[in-house]
Structures are given as C-alpha cells and as structure tokens.
Amino acid sequence: MLLPPVLSDTIIALSTPPGAGAIAVIRLSGPDAFSLTNGFFRGKDLAEQPSHTLHYGTLREADGRILDEVVVSLFRGPNSYTREDVVEISCHGSDYIVQQVLTAFTRRGARLAEAGEFTKRAFLHGAFDLAQAEAVADLIAADSALSHQVAMQQMRGGFSRELRDLRARLIQFASLLELELDFGEEDVEFADRTGLVALLQEVQALVRRLLRSFELGNVIKNGVITVIAGRPNAGKSTLLNALLNEERAIVSAVAGTTRDLIEDEVSIEGIRFRFVDTAGLRETTDEVESIGVERTRQRVRQAALLLYLFDLTSSTPGEVQAEIEALNPGGQIPLLAVGNKRDVASEGQLQAFNDQPNTVLIAANRGEGLEELRADLLARARGTGLDQTGASTIVTNLRHAHSLEKTNAALDAVLVGLATGAGTELVAADLRQALAALGEITGEISSDDLLTSIFTQFCIGK
Numbered sequence: 001m002l003l004p005p006v007l008s009d010t011i012i013a014l015s016t017p018p019g020a021g022a023i024a025v026i027r028l029s030g031p032d033a034f035s036l037t038n039g040f041f042r043g044k045d046l047a048e049q050p051s052h053t054l055h056y057g058t059l060r061e062a063d064g065r066i067l068d069e070v071v072v073s074l075f076r077g078p079n080s081y082t083r084e085d086v087v088e089i090s091c092h093g094s095d096y097i098v099q100q101v102l103t104a105f106t107r108r109g110a111r112l113a114e115a116g117e118f119t120k121r122a123f124l125h126g127a128f129d130l131a132q133a134e135a136v137a138d139l140i141a142a143d144s145a146l147s148h149q150v151a152m153q154q155m156r157g158g159f160s161r162e163l164r165d166l167r168a169r170l171i172q173f174a175s176l177l178e179l180e181l182d183f184g185e186e187d188v189e190f191a192d193r194t195g196l197v198a199l200l201q202e203v204q205a206l207v208r209r210l211l212r213s214f215e216l217g218n219v220i221k222n223g224v225i226t227v228i229a230g231r232p233n234a235g236k237s238t239l240l241n242a243l244l245n246e247e248r249a250i251v252s253a254v255a256g257t258t259r260d261l262i263e264d265e266v267s268i269e270g271i272r273f274r275f276v277d278t279a280g281l282r283e284t285t286d287e288v289e290s291i292g293v294e295r296t297r298q299r300v301r302q303a304a305l306l307l308y309l310f311d312l313t314s315s316t317p318g319e320v321q322a323e324i325e326a327l328n329p330g331g332q333i334p335l336l337a338v339g340n341k342r343d344v345a346s347e348g349q350l351q352a353f354n355d356q357p358n359t360v361l362i363a364a365n366r367g368e369g370l371e372e373l374r375a376d377l378l379a380r381a382r383g384t385g386l387d388q389t390g391a392s393t394i395v396t397n398l399r400h401a402h403s404l405e406k407t408n409a410a411l412d413a414v415l416v417g418l419a420t421g422a423g424t425e426l427v428a429a430d431l432r433q434a435l436a437a438l439g440e441i442t443g444e445i446s447s448d449d450l451l452t453s454i455f456t457q458f459c460i461g462k
Contacts, residue, residue, distance in 0.1 A: 010036060011121075012105050013113035014098055015461030021093030026101055027461060028110060029118055033085040034074070036108055041072060046087075051076035059089070059101060067104060068097050082118055083125035116458025120451065123443065130443025130454070131160050134397055137458050138221065146270025147220050150394050159393045159400075160442050162210075166203050167438050173199060174435060177428040197418055204411045210395050211404050217396035219304075219381045223265065223272030226377070227300050229327060230309035235340040239309060239364040240264070240277040243374075268374050271381050276303070300327060305380055306335045312345040312361065317352055334380055338373065340364050399454075403440045410434035 010030025016023070028036065038046045043057020053074050059067040073088040080086040091097055106112060116137075123133045135155035142148040153159070173196050228236045244264050262277040276299055300306060306328060310320050320337060328335055339345075339353050343363035353359055360376055362369030395401055410433040417427040439445035 010110050011113035011117055012102060012110040013118070013461040014102070015088070015118075016093070018095070018098075019093075020095060023090055024093040024098050025461075026089040026091065026098065027118065028087045028089075028105070029080075029082045029084045029113075029121060030110075031085065032109065033087045034076075036105055036110055037072060037087045037089070039108060040067070040104060041070075046072065046074060049074055051079055059091070059104075061104065067100050068092055078125070081127070082121040083127050084121060113460060114456070115460050116455030116462060119458055119462055120455040123451075128155075128157070129160050130446060130451075131163070131397075131400065131441050132157055133443075134399075134454060135159075136462065138396060140459070140462065144220075144267045144270045144272055147272075147396075149270070150217065150220055150396055153393070154396075159395070162206075162393050163438055163442055166206060167435060167444075169199060169203060170431065170435055170438075174428065174431045177424055177431060197415065200411055200415055200418075204408060204415075207404055207408050207411065210393060211401065211408065213393065214395040214401040214404075216382050217394045218398075219271060220394065221396040223274050224304045224377075224381050225276065225302065226273050226305045226307060227276045227278060227303040228307045228309055229278050229300055231311070231323075234309045234311045235364045236277050236309050237262070239307075239338070239340065239362070240275055242364045242367055242370055243273075243275055269378055271378060273305075273377060273381070300333065303333050305377070306333045307338050308335060309338045309340055312339040312341050312349050312353065315339075317356055336360065336373075336376055336380060338362060343368060400441050403437045406437035407434050410437060 008031070010028055010032040012026065012028045015025045015027045034046055040059045040061070041055075041057050042060050044055050046055065049055060051074055055072045055074070056070075057072065058069050061067065068091045071090040073090070075081070075086040075088075077084045077086070089101065091101060102112070119133050119136050122128060123130060132155050135151050138151035139148065139155055142151050228239060230236055240262065244266050263274060265272055265274045267273075278295070278299060308320070308324050308327065310323070324335065324337065335358060337356065337359040339359060339361040341363060342350060342361045343366055345361075350361065353361060360369060360373050362373055364370075395404065410430050413430040414427055414434065416422075417430060436445050440450075443451075
C-alpha cells in the first residue's frame with residue numbers, strides 16, 4: 001500500500017522545550033532521516049549502525065565548520081515511535097545551536113514538522129489508535145499522580161480494548177442484520193431478537209458507565225474551580241491560607257479586607273482544586289468593595305464547587321440557608337457549607353449545626369477539621385460509584401464523551417425499533433450509527449478535519 005504524500009518526506013523538529021538549557025533534543029522522522037544525519041555527522045557511518053544505538057561525534061557543515069558535539073540516537077523503522085526511521089540528536093541546549101542545526105537540515109531537504117506530526121505519523125502507521133494518541137498529549141500535560149495514572153492507562157490501550165470489545169459484539173449482530181437485508185425478499189431472520197436486546201442492554205450499560213465516569217475524568221484533567229464565598233470576616237482568607245499551607249491572602253480583623261479575587265491551586269490526593277478567595281458578601285457604599293462583591297457573584301456562577309463559609313458564633317441555620325439560597329438559587333452549583341471558628345463557638349452554637357446536611361465545622365486558624373473538609377471536597381469532586389483504584393476506565397476527553405453520547409442515543413433508537421417491530425433496515429441503520437460513533441473514538445472512522453483538529457493541539461516536537 002502506498003503511503004500518503006505527507007508521509008513520504010522527512011520531518012524535523014525540536015522535541016525539548018524551547019529556551020536555553022543543558023541539552024536539546026532534535027528529532028527527525030522519515031525515509032531520509034539516516035542519510036540526512038549522515039551528511040553532517042562525523043564519527044561513524046550511521047548507515048552501518050544497528051537500531052537503538054547511541055553514537056558520539058560532531059555535526060559539521062560541508063566546509064568543515066563544527067555546528068556542535070552531539071550524541072545521535074538511531075531507531076530503525078518499524079521499531080520506532082513513528083514506525084519510520086527516526087534519529088534523535090542530543091546537542092547543547094543553546095537557542096543559537098538549535099537554530100543552526102535546524103537550518104542546516106532543512107537546507108538539505110528536511111521539512112519542519114507541524115504540531116503533533118510525529119504522533120500523527122505513528123497513528124497513521126498503526127502504532128496506536130486515536131484514543132491512545134490523544135492520551136500521549138494528556139500524559140505530557142499530566143500535573144498530578146491521578147492524571148498521570150489515567151493518561152498512562154489510556155495510552156497503554158485500556159480504554160481502547162474496552163471499546164473494541166464493545167464494537168466487536170455489536171458488529172457480530174450487525175452483520176446478521178445486514179445478511180437479513182440481503183435476503184429481504186425471503187422474509188428470514190438470522191439475528192435472534194431476544195439475544196440482540198439482551199446484548200444491547202448490556203453494551204448500553206457499559207456505555208453509560210463510561211459516560212458517568214466523565215464527570216470524574218473532567219475533574220482529573222481540568223481540576224475543580226472551588227469558590228470560597230461568605231460574609232466579610234467569616235475567615236475565607238484564613239481558610240485559603242490553611243488549605244494552601246502558605247500565607248497567600250492577607251488576613252485582617254477589618255471586614256472587607258479582600259477586595260479582589262485571589263486564586264491558587266493545590267492537589268489533594270491527585271485531584272487539582274483551584275481555590276478562589278472572594279470579597280465578603282454584604283451591602284456596601286464603598287465603590288471598590290462593591291465591585292469586589294459583584295465579581296464574587298460572577299465567579300460563583302462559574303464555579304464547579306461552592307464553599308459557603310460562615311461564622312458559627314454569629315449565624316443561625318436559618319440565616320445560613322437563606323444566604324446560600326440567595327447566592328445559589330435552586331442549588332444549581334454543588335455546595336458545601338463550612339462553619340468556621342468552632343474553637344470559640346458555644347456548645348449550643350455547635351449543636352445547632354451538627355445535624356445540618358452538607359455541613360462541616362472547622363477552625364481555620366488552628367487547622368481543626370481540615371482533614372474532614374478535604375475528604376468532603378474529594379467526595380464531591382469524585383462523585384459516587386466510581387472505582388478510584390485505576391482498575392476501571394475513566395473518560396477524560398470531551399470528544400470521547402460526545403461520541404459515547406451519540407452511541408447511547410443510537411442504541412436507544414435500536415432498542416425502540418426492536419420493541420415496536422420496526423423494519424430490519426431501520427434497526428440496522430441505527431446500529432450502524434452506534435458503531436460509527438464508537439469507531440470515531442479510536443480512529444477506525446475518522447476524517448482529515450478531525451485528525452487536524454486533534455493533532456494541532458500537540459506540541460511541535462511530539
């Protein structure tokens with residue numbers, strides 16, 4: 001099979017981050033990777049060297065001018081990342097040296113790689129499927145133990161194997177339905193309708209489980225925007241400092257000290273929380289403080305999780321509930337009420353809130369109750385009914401979630417068609433849509449526009 005023209009040339013790019021450093025790695029991939037490098041390398045004849053070997057030498061221009069001392073790594077296709085011949089040149093990490101090397105190679109015929117082109121070539125050569133390719137980008141961007149774990153599991157094919165199993169089971173029945181269409185005039189049924197319904201229900205249950213996991217997956221990948229709101233002097237800035245374990249926000253006994261939003265991130269058991277300290281909520285004639293209060297309300301509307309902080313010594317359950325309802329009407333935003341200053345609250349004040357749902361009592365200035373608060377934060381971020389051990393598949397990609405939603409809708413249509421006695425051609429058409437939606441995730445069904453959209457989000461050297 002002839003390769004598309006885009007795969008017939010040799011590409012080159014810097015694979016390490018730009019900027020001065022000790023070492024820079026420049027990668028080539030394509031049919032001329034070895035010969036192009038050999039034209040500059042002085043040390044050994046690279047054409048005679050085996051794959052997966054390292055070679056020290058110099059890169060020189062035709063006039064003998066030394067570009068740099070380098071170590072060259074050789075990977076012969078198909079046993080390479082792209083399944084093409086790949087060369088990686090480790091040179092000194094000077095911007096000047098890197099540009100000199102890139103210029104020299106492009107002058108001899110190499111082409112500067114586009115964003116994600118190395119991984120795109122690996123996909124087009126069958127090194128892995130589209131879901132695994134996207135996991136490469138997620139792995140590069142992983143900034144917590146949990147996001148790394150999920151990306152690694154997907155890159156190693158866990159998610160893809162599950163999808164292939166689902167598709168294989170559906171294809172078996174789809175082929176029988178297509179066979180019935182071929183013998184439509186003879187009015188025969190090759191596919192057992194009862195067995196098909198049972199299979200569809202089982203497959204749909206798995207699809208819905210994957211969809212439910214996206215709530216957690218989105219949190220793992222993007223973090224949780226958690227807004228801390230409440231009256232002035234409730235202790236919001238003190239709580240932020242305690243959660244971050246640093247003096248990030250100014251703490252003062254003067255009400256209204258926080259006039260603007262203060263944001264920072266912390267990882268709790270692998271999940272990133274972006275905490276936002278806000279101006280105290282109250283009616284005020286101070287123009288600057290009024291702006292801060294309005295920004296607080298705007299930020300609350302954007303929150304994934306709301307921490308409503310109140311002072312146990314000056315609040316009643318009824319007042320807190322009314323304030324929460326005014327700030328979060330209808331409970332549209334997931335919320336946790338946090339009662340502060342339990343160390344100075346009376347027994348009656350503590351008792352009044354002990355039995356309140358979705359409420360945790362703390363003393364932010366002393367760090368009391370923070371472990372319970374962190375546990376409640378994690379519970380709300382993770383949702384319920386999901387395996388946190390990494391054994392089950394967690395969907396983190398919005399594109400995958402959309403494809404699973406289309407699959408679920410198509411399976412619903414198939415089940416309705418079977419229940420109402422719809423014609424085989426209609427049932428088969430809906431089943432084909434379900435198969436197509438699943439195939440979009442792994443790239444078994446893809447378009448140039450889709451591939452371009454995905455791979456241009458990668459860094460240039462990957």
